Amino acid sequence: MDVCRIVAQHRDQYRITTPSGERNAVLAGRLRHQVQRALELPAVGDFVDVRLPDDGPAVIESVQPRRTVFVRRAAGDRPDDQVIAANIDVVFVVVGLDHDFNLRRVERYLAAVFDSGATPVLVLNKSDVCEDLDARLEDVRGVAIGLDVLALSALAGDGLDALQPYLKEGVTAGFVGSSGVGKSTLLNRLLGRDVQTTHAVRAHDSRGRHTTTHRELFALAGGAFVIDTPGMREFKLAPGLGDADSGVEGFGDIEALAADCRFGDCTHVGEPGCAVRAQIDADRLASYRKLLRELRYEASREDPAAAQERKRQGRIGAKALRRMKR
Numbered sequence: 001m002d003v004c005r006i007v008a009q010h011r012d013q014y015r016i017t018t019p020s021g022e023r024n025a026v027l028a029g030r031l032r033h034q035v036q037r038a039l040e041l042p043a044v045g046d047f048v049d050v051r052l053p054d055d056g057p058a059v060i061e062s063v064q065p066r067r068t069v070f071v072r073r074a075a076g077d078r079p080d081d082q083v084i085a086a087n088i089d090v091v092f093v094v095v096g097l098d099h100d101f102n103l104r105r106v107e108r109y110l111a112a113v114f115d116s117g118a119t120p121v122l123v124l125n126k127s128d129v130c131e132d133l134d135a136r137l138e139d140v141r142g143v144a145i146g147l148d149v150l151a152l153s154a155l156a157g158d159g160l161d162a163l164q165p166y167l168k169e170g171v172t173a174g175f176v177g178s179s180g181v182g183k184s185t186l187l188n189r190l191l192g193r194d195v196q197t198t199h200a201v202r203a204h205d206s207r208g209r210h211t212t213t214h215r216e217l218f219a220l221a222g223g224a225f226v227i228d229t230p231g232m233r234e235f236k237l238a239p240g241l242g243d244a245d246s247g248v249e250g251f252g253d254i255e256a257l258a259a260d261c262r263f264g265d266c267t268h269v270g271e272p273g274c275a276v277r278a279q280i281d282a283d284r285l286a287s288y289r290k291l292l293r294e295l296r297y298e299a300s301r302e303d304p305a306a307a308q309e310r311k312r313q314g315r316i317g318a319k320a321l322r323r324m325k326r
Contacts, residue, residue, distance in 0.1 A: 001061065006046045007217040014042060016050065016058060025050060025058040039071065043083035044215040044227055045172060068117035070174065085174050085215055085227045090166045091118045094177035094186065095140070097130035097151075103143050104287050107250065109176055110144065111291050114249040118174070121148045121166060125182040128153040143284065145253050154186040163190070169223030176229055187228050191218060248295065251288045254280055 007022065008015035014025040027042070028051075035041055040063070042048050047064040070084045070091065091113045095106055106122070113120035122144045127133055133151060140149055152159030167173060167190075175183040188194050195218060217227045248255075254276055258266065262273025268285060276285065 001049045002052055003047055003064065004050050004058070005217070006042055006044050006048060009042075009044050009215060014060065016048065016060075018050075018052060018058065023052070023058050025060050028059050028061045031061060031063075037081060039069075039081040039083060041083070043069075043086050044217050045086040045088060045174075047087065070112065070116040070118065070176070072112060084176070084229050085217075087172055088116070088118045088174040088227060089171045090121055090173045091116070092121050092123045092163070092166075092173060092175050092186075094123045094125055094175055094181045094183050096178075096181040097124050097126045097133070097136055100178065100180060101136070103139060104283070105178065106140065107143050107284075107287050108291065110147075110250040111248060111295070113176070115295065120144075120250075121150065123163075123186075124149065124151040125154050125186065127151045127159065128156045142281075144250065147250070154182045154189050157189060160186075160189055164222075167220060167222060167224040167226070172217070172225040172227065174227040174229065183228060187218065187226060190220060190226060192221075248288060248292050251284075254285065254288050 002018065004016040004018050004025075006014050006016050006025075012027070014027075015022055016025045025048075042060055042063050046066065048060045049062045049064065051059040051061060053059070066086045068088050069086045070088060071081050072084060093106065093109045093113060095101065110120050110122075122140060124130075124136065124140065130136055130151075137149065137151065150159065150162045152162060154160070175187065177183055215227060215229050217225055219225055254268075257275045257279055258268070260275035261268070261271070263271055266274055266276070268274050268276040268289075280288075
């Protein structure tokens with residue numbers, strides 16, 4: 001059995017690295033039938049145990065334990081987790097400094113990266129079209145507290161050297177962000193060749209099309225690896241390797257102020273003497289509450305006891321509502 005790494009995935013077809021080069025791979029029948037959730041299936045960045053027959057595709061027998069895993073809830077109402085990538089050390093959260101700039105979306109991406117176990121770095125792309133870069137930097141540093149924030153222009157090739165300290169030999173980095181923020185252009189610049197197709201964004205709202213349609217791992221000349229992902233506008237959080245609260249690690253300002261609230265169990269909603277409400281912007285506080293509720297809810301879906309309690313509470317609420325209508 002050999003240990004190989006998955007570098008690309010197209011639905012049920014995989015591409016892996018082997019000692020003799022890249023090779024197509026498929027799932028072993030036993031593995032396919034053993035997995036209970038989509039989260040357990042191999043993903044780009046995974047190290048897997050494979051059989052390498054002389055002819056035909058390699059056969060993936062099992063997935064090795066992951067150091068980190070970047071997960072989102074599948075689009076729509078399905079409860080399936082979707083692994084975006086595994087074993088990433090650094091995640092570059094790419095934000096466009098154009099009309100599609102959105103701080104609440106930044107907070108959501110940062111929550112997902114923290115929950116994955118990886119280190120987030122915020123990349124503000126399209127600095128060449130930003131009229132007031134200093135103001136944007138101040139806005140972002142208010143939500144990316146204690147994190148590294150880089151401003152650059154992938155299209156113009158300005159500021160790319162700032163990425164190099166994070167791309168040392170053996171490091172795996174990922175790019176996440178909405179469509180049109182310039183992830184593919186940035187990757188092409190780092191690789192020194194066009195491996196991903198790029199398209200212009202719409203002029204009136206700076207939104208782009210999904211130019212990247214699958215996840216793929218690329219090797220850089222210095223020995224680092226980068227994973228590009230399709231742009232995501234609908235982004236439901238799902239528990240990664242951390243606990244239910246690890247995704248709100250980026251709200252350290254709120255957590256610190258909470259210690260000064262009058263009541264130890266303050267919910268920062270209407271209690272007197274709330275230090276958080278007195279000092280935190282209302283939109284940021286609302287975003288914190290929303291993300292925390294979402295992460296805890298999604299984590300509870302993985303816990304059968306919590307799911308049963310949620311159903312019980314729902315039945316109690318329904319009975320009370322029926323009594324009120326009588």
